Amino acid sequence: MPYDTELPRPFVRSRDRRMLAGVCGAVAEYFDIDVNIVRVATLAAAFASFGTVALIYLAAWMLVPEA
Template sequence: MKKKLYRSRTDRKLAGILGGLADYFGIDATILRIVFVVALFATSFLPLPLVYIVMAFVVPNEEDVIKSD
């Protein structure tokens, strides 16, 4: 089965991007969230928030991906 990236509906804090990425890569979402926050401070908050916002609009919801299969 082909992996698909989606925004998680069950493991979300804001838009579900990090929950979906964690599921896609098979890692814990908490670890990915910690890495994201550390990267925010390391890059002086640019461009990660922009990438997150763009992904929130581009990446489909979990239900949309499941229905299309």
């Protein structure tokens, strides 16, 4: 889906690249990177932060609209 370069791209949860809630897929689509890299980084960050990133993921699941 082409976007106008003058307007910021919307940040919405992914329907296509979803495994659980589509948050990692949304990050991958927004930054145009592989979704598996985002998933591994999220999992590693969740363990390294003792669950803080997992709470941020849950908050994004509730707050970010679905595409």
